[in-house]
Amino acid sequence: MDKKKKIFYFSSTHWDREWYQSFQGFRYRLVKVMDGILDAMKNQEDFKIFHLDGQSIVLEDYAEIKPKNAQELTEYIKNGRIKVGPWYVMPDEFNLSGESLIRNLMLGHEVSKKWGAESAWKFGYICDIFGHIAQMPQIFTGFDINHSYQCRGYHTCSTPYFIWKSPDGSEVINIHISNNGAYGEYARRVLERPFGEEPYTLDEIKDRTKAYMDYLLTTSELPVYIVSDGIDHSPLHTDTGKYIEFIKEILPDFEVYHCDLRDAGVYLEQYRDELPVVEGELNISAKWFDSMQLIPNTVSSYYTIKKANDICQNKLEKIVEPMVAFSAMSGNPMEREYVKVAYKHLIQNHPHDSICGCSIDRVHKDMEYRFSQTEELCDELLADYMYSEARPYLNGKDKDTHGILTLFNPLPYDIDRVITVDINMKADYPEQFAEPLCGYELINNFRICDYEGNEIPYQVVDIKRGMTRRIIEHHCETVDVHRVTFKAHLPASGMCEYRIVPSKEFTRYLSHLNSGVDYMENSKIRVKINPNGTLCIYDKLNDRTYDNQLCLVDDGEIGDGWSHCNPRNDRAVMSAFGGCNVEKIESGCSRCVFRITKKFMVPEKMEFSATGKTRSDAYKEYTAVFEVGLNEDAEYVDVKLTVDNNVCDHRLRLAVPTYTEGDKYFAGQAFYCCERNVDIDYSTQNWYEPEVHEKAMNGIMGKRRADGTGLAFVSAEGLHECASFDDDYKTLYATLIRSFKKTVTTNGEVGGQIQGEHEFNFRLVPLNSDISYADLVRQQDIMGVGLISAYAEVEADSKTKAPVSSFKLSGDDILLSVIKCAEREDNAYIVRMFNASDKDSVATLEFADSVKEAVETNMNEEVLAYNNTELDGNKVKLNIAPWHISTVMVKF
Numbered sequence: 001m002d003k004k005k006k007i008f009y010f011s012s013t014h015w016d017r018e019w020y021q022s023f024q025g026f027r028y029r030l031v032k033v034m035d036g037i038l039d040a041m042k043n044q045e046d047f048k049i050f051h052l053d054g055q056s057i058v059l060e061d062y063a064e065i066k067p068k069n070a071q072e073l074t075e076y077i078k079n080g081r082i083k084v085g086p087w088y089v090m091p092d093e094f095n096l097s098g099e100s101l102i103r104n105l106m107l108g109h110e111v112s113k114k115w116g117a118e119s120a121w122k123f124g125y126i127c128d129i130f131g132h133i134a135q136m137p138q139i140f141t142g143f144d145i146n147h148s149y150q151c152r153g154y155h156t157c158s159t160p161y162f163i164w165k166s167p168d169g170s171e172v173i174n175i176h177i178s179n180n181g182a183y184g185e186y187a188r189r190v191l192e193r194p195f196g197e198e199p200y201t202l203d204e205i206k207d208r209t210k211a212y213m214d215y216l217l218t219t220s221e222l223p224v225y226i227v228s229d230g231i232d233h234s235p236l237h238t239d240t241g242k243y244i245e246f247i248k249e250i251l252p253d254f255e256v257y258h259c260d261l262r263d264a265g266v267y268l269e270q271y272r273d274e275l276p277v278v279e280g281e282l283n284i285s286a287k288w289f290d291s292m293q294l295i296p297n298t299v300s301s302y303y304t305i306k307k308a309n310d311i312c313q314n315k316l317e318k319i320v321e322p323m324v325a326f327s328a329m330s331g332n333p334m335e336r337e338y339v340k341v342a343y344k345h346l347i348q349n350h351p352h353d354s355i356c357g358c359s360i361d362r363v364h365k366d367m368e369y370r371f372s373q374t375e376e377l378c379d380e381l382l383a384d385y386m387y388s389e390a391r392p393y394l395n396g397k398d399k400d401t402h403g404i405l406t407l408f409n410p411l412p413y414d415i416d417r418v419i420t421v422d423i424n425m426k427a428d429y430p431e432q433f434a435e436p437l438c439g440y441e442l443i444n445n446f447r448i449c450d451y452e453g454n455e456i457p458y459q460v461v462d463i464k465r466g467m468t469r470r471i472i473e474h475h476c477e478t479v480d481v482h483r484v485t486f487k488a489h490l491p492a493s494g495m496c497e498y499r500i501v502p503s504k505e506f507t508r509y510l511s512h513l514n515s516g517v518d519y520m521e522n523s524k525i526r527v528k529i530n531p532n533g534t535l536c537i538y539d540k541l542n543d544r545t546y547d548n549q550l551c552l553v554d555d556g557e558i559g560d561g562w563s564h565c566n567p568r569n570d571r572a573v574m575s576a577f578g579g580c581n582v583e584k585i586e587s588g589c590s591r592c593v594f595r596i597t598k599k600f601m602v603p604e605k606m607e608f609s610a611t612g613k614t615r616s617d618a619y620k621e622y623t624a625v626f627e628v629g630l631n632e633d634a635e636y637v638d639v640k641l642t643v644d645n646n647v648c649d650h651r652l653r654l655a656v657p658t659y660t661e662g663d664k665y666f667a668g669q670a671f672y673c674c675e676r677n678v679d680i681d682y683s684t685q686n687w688y689e690p691e692v693h694e695k696a697m698n699g700i701m702g703k704r705r706a707d708g709t710g711l712a713f714v715s716a717e718g719l720h721e722c723a724s725f726d727d728d729y730k731t732l733y734a735t736l737i738r739s740f741k742k743t744v745t746t747n748g749e750v751g752g753q754i755q756g757e758h759e760f761n762f763r764l765v766p767l768n769s770d771i772s773y774a775d776l777v778r779q780q781d782i783m784g785v786g787l788i789s790a791y792a793e794v795e796a797d798s799k800t801k802a803p804v805s806s807f808k809l810s811g812d813d814i815l816l817s818v819i820k821c822a823e824r825e826d827n828a829y830i831v832r833m834f835n836a837s838d839k840d841s842v843a844t845l846e847f848a849d850s851v852k853e854a855v856e857t858n859m860n861e862e863v864l865a866y867n868n869t870e871l872d873g874n875k876v877k878l879n880i881a882p883w884h885i886s887t888v889m890v891k892f
Contacts (some may be wrong), residue, residue, distance in 0.1 A: 005223035007256045008264040009244050011237070012051035012230030014128055014183060015058055017089060019353040020745040022362040027061050029233060034062045036235045038069060041076050046241045048258045051083045053230065054125025055090055056111040057348070078116035083260060085112035085120025086145060092352040093126075093133045094299050094696035095306060095720055098670030098885075099317045099817050099832070101136075102859050104347050105143050106823065109860055123262045124148030124172060127183035129352050130295045131696070132282040135671040138170035138885055142859030147265025151177045151292045153282035160220050161268055165279045167672055167838075167883035173268050173275065175226060175261075178219050180290040184231030186212060191229065191237065202242060209246045222271055226264055281674055283696070286689040293689045297564040299696045300651075300721035300735040301357030304754055305364055307718030308371040309355060310699075312346050314716065314784035315378040321820040322410040322493060323385050325829050326806040328821055329848070329892070332388065334381060336821055342377040345370040358561030360743050361751035382788065387472050389495060390790035401793040403500030404800065405448075408788040409490035411781055412809035412816050418590045418631035419488045420461060423500060424469045424479040424791050431502040444482055445507055449499045450489070451800040456498065457509040458486035459588025485591050487632065493819075494805035500791075513592045513632060518582065520592040520630045525766065527630055527637055533580030533596045535628065537637055539766035542709050544659075548729065549764060550626055550639070551576035551655045552736075554602050556615045560742035561752060564651060564694065567606065567613040575600045575624060585627070593629040600624075606649035620647050636714075636765040636779065643760075645737055648753045652737040656764070657729035658703040660710040665724045665732060666773070668700035671817075671834050671885055673773040678703075679726040693723040694735065699762075700776050701732055708769025714776050715762040716783035736760055774813040774836040808846040813837035814880065822889060823861055830861055832887045835880040845876040845888065853891040861889065 013033060018026055040047045052058055059077075063070045076082040088107040091100070105120075112120035124140040124147060126132060131153040140148060148164065154176060164174040177183055190208045193199055200208065216225050227247065229237055237243070240258065248256045257263065268275075285294045299306075320339060327334045349367045353359050390406040405423060409415055431445040443463065448456045462483040469479045490496060514521050519528045526538040535549040552575040559565035575598050586593035602622040603615035627640040643652065658665075664675045676695060684691040701722040702712030713722075713734055721735035737758065741748040763779060765771070809816050813836045822828035835841045845854075854869045854876040869888060870877040880886050 002267075003223065003270065005254045006267060007225045007227060007247060007251065007254050008259040008261065009240070009247070009256060010051065010226055010228045010230070010259060010261045010264070011049065011240055012184075012228065013053055013234045013236070014230055014232050015053045015055065016232065016353050017057065017061070017351050018363045018366070019359045022360070023366060026233070027065070030058060030061060031065050033233070033235045034058070034066070034073075037082065038072055038076070040236050040238055041081055044238070044241070049081055049083065049260055050236055051121070051230070051261065053090065054085070054121065054123070054127075055087050056084045056108045056115070056120070057089050059084060059111065059115050074116040077112075080260075083121040084115060084117055085109055086122065086143060087125070088347055089351045090126070090128065091350040092298070092355050093129055093136060094131060094669060095309065095355050096350060096670065097313045097317060098135065098139070100313055100347065100350060101139055101670060102142070102832075103343055104350060105139070106860055107344070107347060109143070121262065123265065127151045127177070130298050130356060133669045133672065134280040134674055135166050135883070135885070137164050137172045138166035138168050138671070139859065140172050141170045142885065142887075144858065146172055147175070147262060147268070148172045149175045149261060150282065151183045152294050154278065154284050155287045155291045156284060157276060157278065159222070159276065160226070161222065161224070161271070161275055163272065163275050163277045164282070165277055167280065168881055168885070173265055173272065174278075175264065177228075177292070180288050182290070182292045184228050184234070186227045187229040187231045187234060187237070192231065202239065205243065206246045209243065210250050213247060213250050222274070224264065224268060224271070226261070281669070285684065285687060285691050287687045289688045291688060295562045296692060296694055296696070297559065297721065297738070298356035298358050298562055300564065300694070300738045301561040302364055302752065302754065303718050303737055303758060305349070305355065305357055305367055305371070306720055308368070309346070309349060310717040310784070312371055312374040312378070315375065316342060316346065317818050318781060318785050319410045319788065320378045320381050321818050323382065325819050325821050326493065327385060329806055329829070334385065338377050338381055342374045345373040356561065357752070358744065360746060361749040364751055383472070386788065386790040391792035391794050393471055394793045394795070400796045402502070402796050402798070404792055404794050405498040405500055406790045407488060407490055407496050407498070409492065409494060410788070411493065411785060412807055412819065413492045413778070415490040415782065417488065417490070417782070418485060418634070419787050420483060420485045421787055421789050423482045423484060424467075425482060426793065427466070427478055427480055429480065429502065431504060433506055444480065445503050447501045447503045447507055448484070448486060449501060449800070451497055451802045456486050457511070457589045458484045459509065459586070459590060461485055461586055485586070485588060487590050489803070491803035491805045493807040494803060496803040497801050499800045509589045511589045512587055513589070513630065515584065515587055515592045520594070522630060522632050522634060524633065524635055525630060525637065527628065529582055529594060529596060532576050532578065533582070533598045533626075534576050535637070537764060537766065539709070542766065542768050544709050544766060546657065546659060546711050546764070546766065548576065548657050550596070552598070552624055553653045553655055553733070554622070555651050556603070556606060557649050557651045557738055557740050558606055558613050559738070560740050560744070564738060567615070569612060569614040571603065571615050573600060573602050586629070589632075591629060591631050593627055596626040596628060598624045598626070602647050602650065604647045622647060635771070636763040638763050639761070641760040641762075642757060643737070644757050645739065645755055648739050648755075649741060650739050651735065653733045653735050656711065656713050656732040656734065658711040658732060660703040660705050660730050662703065662705060665701065665703040667695060667697040667722055668773065668777065669696065669698050672883060673700070673836065676724070678724045678730070693725065694721050695723065696720055697722040699780060700773075701734070702765070702767060702776070703730060703732060704767055708767065710767040712765040712767055712776055713762060714765055714779050714783070715760065716780050717761065719760065719762070734762070772813055772837065774815055777815050777836060804848070806848050809833060809843065810846070811843040811880070812841045813839070814841055814843045817885070825889070827891060829890045830857070830887060831890060832859070832885065833880070834885040835882055838882045840882060841880050843878055843880050843886070845890070847874045847890070847892070849892050850874050851876055851890055851892060855889050857887045857889050859885070859887055861887070863889065
């Protein structure tokens with residue numbers, strides 16, 4: 001066993017694609033840096049290796065300007081002197097879905113190979129990400145990456161090396177940057193001098209290197225040390241060879257390598273048994289002055305881009321990828337390159353300084369364009385699919401035609417739920433009636449029937465006449481839109497049809513969900529509206545009450561895209577005091593909705609003066625409109641909140657009192673649900689960066705009692721910051737808006753204030769022991785998918801098709817990450833799923849056709865040496881360990 005004393009010198013740069021400059025501004029600098037790298041590779045044979053910050057997108061960015069240098073760059077990548085990947089871009093972890101992280105790594109591997117690498121750099125390089133999810137080691141090992149290099153989020157370890165362990169047991173050896181430094185520590189402590197000053201001479205650098213090595217040898221008890229010279233946007237250090245000679249001269253009994261950082265990770269394997277084990281998320285704030293801060297509040301910056309990203313992720317992962325796979329399975333393949341282009345636009349918005357909302361306004365403006373490209377591509381694919389799969393457009397219509405409402409459920413399980421859908425009926429609909437009978441408002445008279453002919457009660461929510469509907473391409477028609485609500489059965493990953501039949505008899509459905517002037521209830525929940533506009537939710541099944549819901553809390557903000565900060569002289573405004581306007585806007589057989597309008601006075605901005613910072617004494621009326629709905633048989637209350645954000649420099653939060661004892665609450669993140677302490681660790685008050693209440697979530701948070709009862713909050717889009725307080729009500733908070741004006745290197749900009757109207761959709765879910773975290777994720781998935789429908793007229797004697805499913809996934813706590821076409825194999829499909837619990841579970845994959853082959857792959861879709869799948873006709877079964885992510889390739 002080789003246990004010599006070794007120093008690994010690691011040459012790199014940390015490249016933010018956009019941040020305090022736009023992409024084009026940073027690329028202007030990138031081209032110069034890349035030119036310098038190629039020059040060193042050509043003229044300094046002793047310069048052995050350079051790392052491009054764990055990313056591969058920089059290759060494309062450079063080659064677009066210097067295509068003539070692409071071949072030379074490829075040769076250096078091919079011979080291993082320039083290391084690229086494993087990422088396409090260095091992402092954030094807490095703001096993104098697990099599938100986005102996987103696709104980022106897949107794209108990084110693909111681009112690396114295109115540029116000559118035998119494989120992407122097999123190292124988990126996450127030097128500047130603002131904290132780390134618990135499942136990151138499992139994602140890395142899913143790409144055969146067994147070592148990582150991390151800076152933020154963990155500062156309390158006595159050694160720079162530890163085993164980082166995921167909830168499923170996956171492990172990587174992690175190199176943690178010194179507790180009193182940062183990535184590129186050697187450059188920061190030894191080489192870097194303030195801008196405008198003369199650089200250090202070589203003699204000065206030698207002396208400074210001696211002092212640095214004296215310090216470095218105190219940081220680890222193991223005879224292994226990392227010297228890193230890559231800092232933000234830094235060029236290659238042309239005198240690196242001299243620096244290495246200095247180190248050899250200073251420490252003659254050490255072996256010093258100009259290395260691939262992966263060599264250091266591999267060398268540390270022999271010390272595995274001596275390394276401490278750290279489990280779960282790395283989300284600890286910075287203890288010492290020189291430590292890299294965690295910067296936790298980026299998850300609440302720029303709600304608009306967080307929401308746009310979640311919408312795009314939901315469309316790609318939950319709708320478009322499954323849809324394209326089902327289309328191919330049926331023999332009608334769609335052009336999958338559109339999906340790849342959409343993903344590329346999306347992932348280009350995932351660099352940590354971009355998606356975190358801590359860049360200048362120009363960056364976030366550029367992001368809006370990329371999001372729009374992703375969403376438009378998804379929408380075009382979906383429109384094409386629904387036009388192809390739904391009934392064909394019928395010309396020559398007459399009064400005997402019926403309508404077919406086609407519903408598409410891309411999720412892999414059957415869903416029985418109340419839906420609200422627009423039915424685009426022809427303007428001269430044959431049967432109409434009016435209420436009262438003297439005819440004040442005409443309503444189309446029709447029945448809704450399922451495929452067996454059973455009549456489905458419904459309620460008409462809205463009517464809009466003379467509307468233009470685009471059928472396909474430039475073809476349009478004028479329709480009368482009837483928005484209706486009814487309870488539907490949606491087959492797993494499939495289509496169903498409901499027949500719309502003109503009726504000569506009145507189609508009134510007089511039964512209503514039980515409701516009054518201030519309450520509504522079904523068999524499971526009773527919702528009462530308090531005089532101040534808050535809700536009292538009574539869980540009838542478990543005899544639990546959750547009062548004072550929907551209170552908004554607004555406080556001051558003097559922070560920026562990185563950090564929330566209240567002024568010392570702050571005033572918090574609560575919406576729960578004073579009156580409100582209450583309207584019942586929907587009441588029928590399947591659903592009841594109240595609209596609650598709250599108007600309260602909020603300081604219009606922060607006053608920044610020479611004497612201090614305080615919220616203005618001038619107030620503006622702030623309007624919040626809650627639409628609170630309850631469906632028949634629903635186990636939750638759904639809420640749509642619309643606010644007009646007409647004030648500046650403030651933070652708006654939703655309080656969720658849980659009335660639930662216990663010292664833990666839970667919050668979801670990619671592939672995991674973590675438990676956190678209800679309150680912060682007050683001993684961190686003397687740290688450089690004390691712990692704050694605000695933490696990351698994936699839109700799901702909640703609190704349970706010992707018997708499993710409690711309350712959860714579920715949102716599908718945009719909300720990623722939660723907080724917990726040990727107050728009398730055991731309140732959780734969801735941050736809705738942070739409005740700030742400070743952006744890096746500017747005198748203040750307007751974008752971070754996110755003025756204007758914003759919409760938030762969420763559910764409040766009373767819990768019991770039968771409702772698992774997986775159940776909450778399924779609710780979130782349904783919210784994220786929304787309702788996908790098409791309507792066409794058919795001949796009256798045509799048959800209504802029975803529901804069909806292309807795929808079904810079952811198993812206790814088994815959740816789908818994606819079903820998609822395989823990337824590198826024709827006529828093959830990938831199913832990625834995970835066990836969202838701490839117990840073993842069996843997953844069953846059921847397809848419409850018999851399966852010829854089913855094998856397990858890693859996350860990069862490479863077949864594994866083992867295969868635990870069990871094949872039985874059209875079903876595939878496999879055991880999935882607690883919190884494990886499994887990927888299966890299927891062929892028919």
